[in-house]
Amino acid sequence: MNLSKGTTLEKPSLKSQIDKVCAGRMCVDMKDLDNTLREMASEGLVSYEKESVKLTEQGIKLGKEWQSLLMKKEPIIEVVAGLVDGSITGLVVILSTFIANLGLKAATFAAFLSLAAVSITNFSSFLLGGITEDLADMLTLQTLINYSLSDIPDKAERDKSLLLVKQLFTVLHKEISRSNLYAAVICSTTTFLAGAIPIIAFLLLPRPYDVILSLTIVAAVVGVFLVRYRSKRTKVHWKITLLETIAIVVVATIASLVMGGFS
Numbered sequence: 001m002n003l004s005k006g007t008t009l010e011k012p013s014l015k016s017q018i019d020k021v022c023a024g025r026m027c028v029d030m031k032d033l034d035n036t037l038r039e040m041a042s043e044g045l046v047s048y049e050k051e052s053v054k055l056t057e058q059g060i061k062l063g064k065e066w067q068s069l070l071m072k073k074e075p076i077i078e079v080v081a082g083l084v085d086g087s088i089t090g091l092v093v094i095l096s097t098f099i100a101n102l103g104l105k106a107a108t109f110a111a112f113l114s115l116a117a118v119s120i121t122n123f124s125s126f127l128l129g130g131i132t133e134d135l136a137d138m139l140t141l142q143t144l145i146n147y148s149l150s151d152i153p154d155k156a157e158r159d160k161s162l163l164l165v166k167q168l169f170t171v172l173h174k175e176i177s178r179s180n181l182y183a184a185v186i187c188s189t190t191t192f193l194a195g196a197i198p199i200i201a202f203l204l205l206p207r208p209y210d211v212i213l214s215l216t217i218v219a220a221v222v223g224v225f226l227v228r229y230r231s232k233r234t235k236v237h238w239k240i241t242l243l244e245t246i247a248i249v250v251v252a253t254i255a256s257l258v259m260g261g262f263s
Contacts, residue, residue: 003046003055003059008052010051010052011037011051011053014033014053018033021164021167021168037053040059044056044058045058045062071176076233077183079186079229080226080230081122082186082189082194083191083225083226084222084248084249085191086119086193086194087194087195087222089114089191090197090199091215091249092114092257093199094198094218095257104203111199112196115195115196115199116192118195119189119195122191124184126183126187127180127181127183130180130183131177134180142169149161149162198214198221201213201214201217202214222246222249223245227242
């Protein structure tokens with residue numbers, strides 16, 4: 001995964017990084033590393049010449065996939081959740097303010113109080129929920145790997161492999177905790193910006209330009225950025241994603257307005 005950045009590493013440097021994962025224990029010797037690099041070279045994953053190691057295009061692609069799986073580096077759910085929650089909050093605030101005909105001060109206070117509450121809630125939910133979910137996934141993955149390694153007939157090699165996996169997941173635990181903090185920040189920031197921009201446009205412009213521009217911004221965020229992002233990540237046609245996204249946003253907005261009316 002370190003090589004997936006496109007850099008070239010010397011074999012001693014690579015060995016040193018592996019030793020750090022092993023927490024100072026020599027659980028991987030140079031012979032093991034040489035054998036593994038030769039196998040990876042035969043599979044077209046690395047170019048291995050003398051002491052230099054570099055990933056091929058196929059290796060870089062595979063490295064990024066492992067990084068996405070183990071480190072949770074792809075900010076997919078946090079960006080989607082941020083755009084959806086921010087857009088719905090902005091839409092509800094704009095329509096509520098317009099229907100209730102609130103003054104500028106009251107509208108500003110209600111708008112940013114609602115937006116701040118949703119952003120902070122998303123931050124805490126993604127931080128705590130993300131750490132819990134990812135660590136549970138890591139435990140499951142570690143159990144499956146340990147079960148797979150238990151078939152190694154050589155006891156010394158089996159114990160060495162199990163020890164390496166244990167140390168590896170200790171490192172991943174730290175990385176995942178850091179990644180979840182980044183995810184929480186990304187989600188809360190995206191939520192705030194997606195809601196704040198149309199709300200500011202609504203509060204600053206005169207009627208009817210305020211309603212027209214703010215709703216246009218919400219429609220652009222939901223109909224263009226969110227749909228395009230989801231369609232690209234899920235490999236689903238944008239028309240299906242558009243209909244699905246609009247339906248969810250409309251239902252959530254109407255439900256919020258109805259509940260707000262009863263309260």
